[in-house]
Amino acid sequence: MASAPTTSKIVFLIVGLIIGLIIGYGIGYATIAPQQVTVTTTTTVTSQATVTATATPAEKVKLIVIGPWAGAEMEAFQQVLNKFMEEHPNIEVEYRIYRAEDLASIAPPQFEAGMAPGDVIFSAWGWWVKEMGEKGHLLDLSGLVNTDEFVSGIFDPVKSGDKIYGLPFTAWAKPGFWYRKSFFQAHGLQEPKSWDEFLQLLDKIKGISGIEAPIVTGDSVGWPISDVTEHFIITFGGIDMQLKLIKGELKFNDPQVKEVFEKYLVPLIKEGYFSEPIEWTKAIEEWWNGKYALYFMGTWLTGMVDDPNDLGFFPLPGCKGVVMGTDYIFVPKYTKHPEEAKLLAKWLATEGQRVHVGTHAGKFATWLKVGVEDHWAPMQVVYEKLSKMKPVPDLDDSVGGDWQKLFWDQLKLLWVDPDKLDEVLNTLTENFPKE
Amino acid sequence: MSTLKMSPKRITFFIPALILILVFVVYPIVATIFLSFNINPIPGVNIVERPPGLENYVKIVSDKRFINPEGIKTLSFPMGAIVHNIIWIAIHLPLTLIIGILFAVFLQYVKGGSIIRSFIFLGMVIPMIVGGLLIQFSFDKDLGVVNLLLRIFGLGFLAKSWTIYPDTALFSLILGSVWLWSGFTVTMYSAGLSSLPREVIEAAIVDGADFKTILFKIIIPMLKPVTLTVVAMTILWDLKIFDIVYASTQGGPGGASTVLALLMYEYFARLGDYAMSATVATILTIIVIPVVILWIRSIMKGEKE
Secondary structure, eight states: OOOOOOHHHHHHHHHHHHHHHHHHHHHHHHHSOOOOOOOOOOOOOSSSSOOOOOOOOSSOEEEEEEESOOHHHHHHHHHHHHHHHHHOTTEEEEEEEOOHHHHHHHHHHHHHTTOOSOSEEEESOHHHHHHHHHTTOBOOOTTSSOGGGBOTTTTGGGEETTEEOOEEEEEEEEOEEEEEHHHHHHTTOOOOSSHHHHHHHHHHHHTSTTOSEEEEEEESSSHHHHHHHHHHHHHHHOHHHHHHHHHTSSOTTSHHHHHHIIIIIHHHHHTTOEEEEEEHHHHHHHHHTTSEEEEEEOGGGGGSSSOGGGEEEEOOTTOOEEEEEEEEEEOBTTOSOHHHHHHHHHHHHTHHHHHHHHTTTOOBOSBTTSOGGGSOHHHHHHHHHHTTSEEEOOHHHHHOHHHHHHHHHHHHHHHHOGGGHHHHHHHHHHTSOOO | OOOOOOOHHHHHHHHHHHHHHIIIIIHHHHHHHHHHTTOOSSTTOOSOOSOSSSHHHHHHHTOTTTOOHHHHHHTOSOOOHHHHHHHHHHHHHHHHHHHHHHHHHHHHSSTTHHHHHHHHHHHHHSOHHHHHHHHHHHTOTTTOHHHHHHHHTTOGGGOSOGGGSTTTHHHHHHHHHHHHHHHHHHHHHHHHHHTSOHHHHHHHHHTTOOHHHHIIIIIHHHTHHHHHHHHHHHHHHHHTOOHHHHHHTTTOSTTTTOOHHHHHHIIIIISOOHHHHHHHHHHHHHHHHHHHHHHHHHHHHHHHO
16 A cells, blocks of 8 residues: 655655756756857958859768759759759759748757758748848858849848848749640630630630539648739739738728629639639649649649640739749858858859759749740740739738738638638738738 | 665665656756746746746737637637647547447457457557648548548538538548547557456356446446546547647648647747747646546556555
């Protein structure tokens, strides 16, 4: 039969607890780095001349590059890395895949611990790159390239004061609804020139045998749905509405914004013109095989289909803006090979773009020294069509933070329960970042 | 039963294990609790820069992701992570208990029962992240085995992609987790059954007791210690569920399937707010403690008897 603890046992336990706490404190004190913001000084050239590339290292160095691309996109990017390794035989580059949302979760704790998952990392979220840079985790890349040689304003999201934390890589656009030309020809369909024609097109497609829904909705963490939504905002609210929403000058539950949803987007969802959200790469396959007719997706889609020459796209009639964005390259401060990493980052931002746009990646160059003729043929066609439209920043990528995830999540909710429009818009408004 | 005398010699054998527990278990728990009150556990290391106080607890309780009074009032999702966890326990626990005991009894008398048992146990050996993805596919409108079965049994009107709708997302995860966890309950009950004295059951059969009587009057009461362990472990598992939700729905749509552990993760990894994450962890610990205490008490009571 158990007896109550004796006094000596209690004393023993208390002493043991104190010893344990002291040891734990000691381990924590010894292992956790003091919280100082260290500024890494890099060689900065105040003039806008391009800095001469660092010479290839004498000894073999291995760099880890992290990017979000898998499948066909990864194959295209690998061609870029292979070209780099050809020109720099002493630098071996290994590519690893992390989705942007996973990187945003994994990287900060690693940075806090003084480590980095890679030497050169890509992220489409300029706001996040800037945030990491301001926290002292990234190398300042200003002076590495001549910013005048790039598309105007491309450095703004990754700039803090006179420091630049990211270099732009190739850009993508979300131009409109993609379709198979052969499908349209087979069913006598045409690109719509007005909203009424668009509705008629959807009706006609809905009546085609074998079609589950006219427009397939891609799903993932939610960005494909947000892309469609932004397209409606830009078309019916104007580029100005998108920009004001990004800056917080206009609220989501403002009557003007609500009207775009209520009058145009929600009725289409209720009529069943949009499919249920389907994993976005599976959606490509099903759309290509004729289960759906239209797919709102980015230009990278061109590299993910069997026959890009069979691709056509149209924006919503009246749309004057196209969401464009770029992937940014940054170098964590904790890389073991900072000079080689900067060399790779610089190369990727310049000559690397020339290689990339020539692959089936479906991207455009942001480095102005790359001409239209350097682009893969199907993208040249897209380029011509898009040149008439004004580039607009991506809404959730620009706002960023926890609100971005909320935006995606709320739109997923709207898609499956369109009667919750008011609740969704109010939630987005209440949780919008204050600053 | 006599108590071992705690002589200094005997105590020294406990010291290494005790130090490890104190350093790697007790200290982090204490540090987390400190952090939840905005007190930096290590002076000089500013993990949190807000003044000490109850601010985090006030923030959490008023966070609709933690508890959503409107959702609770209207019985619509989201109701808040803590309510979702409670619903999870309310559905998952009885189902896994029933499946566990029924399968354990059934497989005792079926040829090839051990092979079937190992298939059921597969759910336990699959990584939970993979389990989450499997759940997502299982409830897919076109590919999912669940919807296929619903159509076969004439319940096709229920067939849809359960994980994308707010009213069914949580239930799809719970039902999927029943499959993943049943291997544990079946195994525990199977082990318990094999340790039961055969004579008692044989005597009941000789006396003319039917299967139902034997099950409810003999087997289940005799398996009470096993049941207590299964209940405690299942509740603990349900309270700390994370990977299934993360892989399958990320807590959506609209927060309809978020759980406490996912909320804790979001504060920690997405927002970098370690103090808020520590607050959720502390609340989770407070909820878990009574369960553990009751479980240990019942085990010790059983040992006394």
